[in-house]
Amino acid sequence: MLPTSKDESLNELQNLNFRFETQLQIAKDFAIHGFEFHPLFHQETLEIDTLVNDVMEAIIYFLEHKFTSWQPLLYTIDISEKNYKKHLSTESNDWVYQFAWAIIKREAQKVFFKKHYK
DSSP states (O other): OOOOSHHHHHHHTTSHHHHHHHHHHHHHHHHTTTOOOOHHHHHSOOOHHHHHHHHHHHHHHHHHHOGGGHHHHHHHHTOOHHHHHHHHTSSOTTHHHHHHHHHHHHHHHHHHHHHHOO
16 A cells, blocks of 8 residues: 555564665665665664654755755655645754655655556
8 A cells, every 4th residue: 555644664673674775875866865874774674763864864964064955955865845835834843854754755665666666
């Protein structure tokens, strides 16, 4: 079943192979824009909390050091600027966490579609 919410994505990500494929998709999309995750990101399936933290660190890095690549990155991942602004405009301090989940969810959907419709 296609992951459509954070909870369903979390269920899909319980499968270690699916999670690792999602990690590789995330790494691929970020690498296109000049960001490399640590070597373990490409070599072993991370715990979900670690995956979220790594994506959060990548988001912060882009916003602080590669802001001109931010919009092209969102385009590559296929997350709308509207979605980003929705997270950014919340009064919650955890918007980076929530947006990291949005990225992971979208990348998981891409992996799902590749597996089931290839």
